[in-house]
Structure formats: structure tokens, C-alpha cells
Amino acid sequence: MRFIEEKIVKLFMIGATALVFVFVASILYTIIARGLPALNWDMITKLPSGGFYIGKEGGVLNAIVGSLYIVGASTVLGLLISIPVVFYINVYLPKDSKLAYIARLSFDILFGIPSIVYGAFAFTIMIYLGLRTSLGGGIIVITLLIIPIFIRSMDEVARQLPRELLDATYSLGATRLETMGVVVRQIAPGIVTATLLSIGRAIGDAAGVMFTAGFSDSIPTSFSQPAATLPLSVFFQLSSPSADVQDRAYASALILTIIVLILSVVGRFVTQKFSKNKI
Amino acid sequence: MEASSITKDTVKPTAKEAHLSVRNLNVHILKNHILKNIDIEIPDKSITCIIGPSGCGKSTLLKTFNRLLDKTENVTITGKVLVDNENLYEKDAEVTHIRKKMGLLSQRPCPLPMSIYDNIAFGCKIHGTRNKKKLDEIVEYQLRAVGLWKEVKDRLHVPANKLSIGQQQRLCLARGLAVEPAFILADEATSALDPISSKHIEELFVELKKDYAIVMVTHTLRQALRIADYVVFMYLGEVIEAGPAEQVFKNPRRELTKKYLEGAFS
């Protein structure tokens, strides 16, 4: 009897895993089958043209560059803000600190808030300040969106930090700064993982940038100009009544997927480089 | 073997004088009086064991020696800890300089997140030794000093946490020695180790006491019996008795010490 139970459980596990594979495969199949024919060199090197809102001809260079701008800037900003927070709650505050508890709770709440809410919140503030949709606005919203992801995933690793490591480093006569350097090395794999997760979330987010970065068919040259993003390109192209333009949506989705793929492969590689000294 | 003798002459740390005396030291954490009027001398070139029941303040006392206790919340420390006649708790005492004199070995080995080589080189680097050749020599010398060289010489650049726990502990000892301390502070440094590794560390301590003042906290009376030259017995934050191991173990002056040694409580 127990033998059969085990068989059933095992079947379930295999079935569930297979299902996930099927999902991934069919998503990839759809965007490749519909996007690949529409994907050409122009798509990634030219701005949209040809009348329709997001272009029947030309490409989505505006969205590619806009997305990379926003993701790049908000990742850097996010790291700059999150690392000190993680240090503060893990290294400076004592293990059972109330403040650290409250901080973690707040980040958990922020983590769960959907990006449209961040977008709406930023939109309200922008209206209040009389600002228009802009690259800067998009960067700020995406930064807010990924900070909780950064903090949560780095915190996961930093919490495992043995306090003895600090004592050990201090007792070699290291200054606080040198000790922080050692701690960064210790949690480096966590920082890389956090960055990958955040980039994935940031680059794929449409709701947050809709009202804040807006959309534009040219490449922004300053923070105050609106910026296009790939997810919004996909969205607008898909909403078009023309089948040609719809196919271009799949091509844009394919580009987005390839960018994410490249970033995670690079990320994995970097992690392995770093973790040479870990585990 | 020739290479090793060359190494020895150039990077062997010069033996230092190590004087440590504790004068009227009191430690409070919030309202709790953790250490009460501690007055002891730690003799140089010998092993001093601090013994006493759990919670009596052994670790706390050890931490006052390299000012690691300062970081604890709500702690008040009064009195003096004199190292070479310099009070550690003087207002303008330089903490990193003090800590450099004190090699620390904790209960669980805690290698830095880097290679075996870098674990030892790290301390030298932060104190200004950058010469690659010199660092190589120091690493080899210290690894030999803790009997780890033969085991790791072909994999100096693998992460230190690939080593066994016992090897890690010896690496931590070597790492501490590389910054040329005068003291070795060990807090139950063998309690997480298997008997053989533990014996290895003990033997190293006996070897190293020629050049260092070693202060170790231990829970195992038998260990103290084996290697202690001096013994400090603590109870509820007070030093009950301190003196040469022979005398304390054979002729304890205080009734409490006698009872503890007889195993009446622990």
C-alpha cells in the first residue's frame, strides 16, 4: 500500500514538473512561431514608422533603448539604496531588533503590492507636482518597484551571515569598512541573484511605466522626455487591428525574451565567478 | 625542506612581549552585573585556562581583551585592561591596533569567504604588506606552523570552506598568527571539533606558547588539566581563584573551586 502511495506521489511530482516544461515550451513556441517571421534587422535598429500608432514599418529601437535605460538606471539606484538597508538591518541592528522586524514587515508588504498601484501612486504625485510622463518618472517607479525585491532576496542571504564572521574580521585588526568588504564578498551570490530577479521584474513590467514613462516613438535624450518600453510596445502592437502589426508584437516579445535570456546567462556566469569562493 | 628554512628566517614573526593585566574590571549589560571586580594577570609565554560553569562570564571576559564587547548593546565597561602598560579602555585607544595584537579563535571555525591563501593574506594586506613574494612566504610559513601546509599546498586557491572543520580551525589559527599578534584568545576553540582535530589544536597551543601568551576558555576540565599552566576559575561573574595550574588543581584555596573540580556542579 505504502509502495503505491509513493508511486502516486512520484507521478504527481513528475507530472507537475512536466506541466511546467509544457508551459515554457508553448510560450516560447508561440512567440517564436509568430514573432520570428516578423523579426528582422530593422526591428532592432530602426525607429517605428509607417503610419500605425506603433509602426507598420521600421522597428522598436525606441522601446529597446527605453527599456534598457529604465532597467539599467533603476537597477543601479535600487542597489545603491538596498545594500545599505540590508547592511543596517543585518549588521548594525542586533539580531532580535524590533526595528529590523518592522522594516522586514514593510518590505514584505511592498513586495506584494502590484506594479499598477506603484504606477498610480507615482502618477498622482507627478500630477500634483505638474510633471509629465518622462524617462525620469519611469526610472523612479521601477526603482520603487524593485527595491523590495532587492532587499528581500539579499536579506535572505544576509540573515545567514554568521556573526562570528564580523568578530573574526575585526579581530584581525580590520576597520569597519574593510569588514563591510568581507561581508559583501560573503553575500555576493545573494546580490547577483537579487539583481537578476529585479532586472527580470523591471524589464517586463508594463503597468508601472504606463502612466509614468509614457510612450514615445523616438529615443529620449533627457530624463524629462517620455520613453517607450518593450512591454508597452507589445501591448500597443497587439491592440492594433492589423494582423501585420500584431505579428510585430510577437517579434517585440521575442526581443524582450532574448534580452532577459542574455541577462540571466550573463548573471549565472557572474554568479559562478563570484561563488568560486563560496559553497 | 630547504625552501622552508629560507622561509622561516625571513618571515618568522619576532617574538613579542605580552603583558596583560586586568584591574578592577566591571561589566554591566543593562542592569545585569556580568563581570564583578576582575583583577587578574595573564602571564606571557604560557597557557592560561579560564574555567567555570556555563554563564559565569568566561566569554565576556575574553571579549573585553580585544574590545569585541564594545559592540554589544547597552554595555558599560569600567576598570582597566592593560596591555604592555597601555589601557585598552583609554578614551583615545586605537581599537584596530589593539585587536591586531590579539589573535582570536572562536568556537566554530569561521573562514573568510575567500581562498585558503587569501584567508591568511587578508590580514597582512590590510596592515600594509602587499609584496606578492612576501605574502607567499607568510602564507607558507603560517600554514606550516599549524601543520596544514602538506594538506593544502596544492589547492591554496580553492575556497577555504572546502576544508574539513578541523582544517578550517587550524586555518583560522594561521590567519590570526599571520598578523603577528602577541596573544592568542581561544573561546572553546576545540569544542566543535572531532577528538583528533581537537588534540591537534591542543598540541599546537603547547607548541605556540613558546612565542605567545595563550588565553583559552574551556568547558572540559580534562583539557585544562592537560595543557594549562595557569588557571582562572570564575563563578557568577567573579574570579574565585587564579593561580598556577598545579596549585589550583591540587590544592585549591577556596571551597568553591574544590567543589567545582570535584564535579559537584558544572
Ligand SMILES: Nc1ncnc2c1ncn2[C@@H]1O[C@H](COP(=O)(O)OP(=O)(O)OP(=O)(O)O)[C@@H](O)[C@H]1O
Ligand atoms: N548581549 C548580552 N545581553 C545580555 N546578557 C548577556 C549578553 N551576553 C552575555 N550575557 C550574559 O552574561 C553572562 C555571561 O555570559 P558569557 O557568555 O560570558 O558566559 P560563559 O561563561 O562564556 O558561558 P558558556 O560557558 O555557556 O559559554 C550570562 O549570564 C549571559 O546571559
Ligand SMILES: [Mg+2]
Ligand atoms: Mg562562552
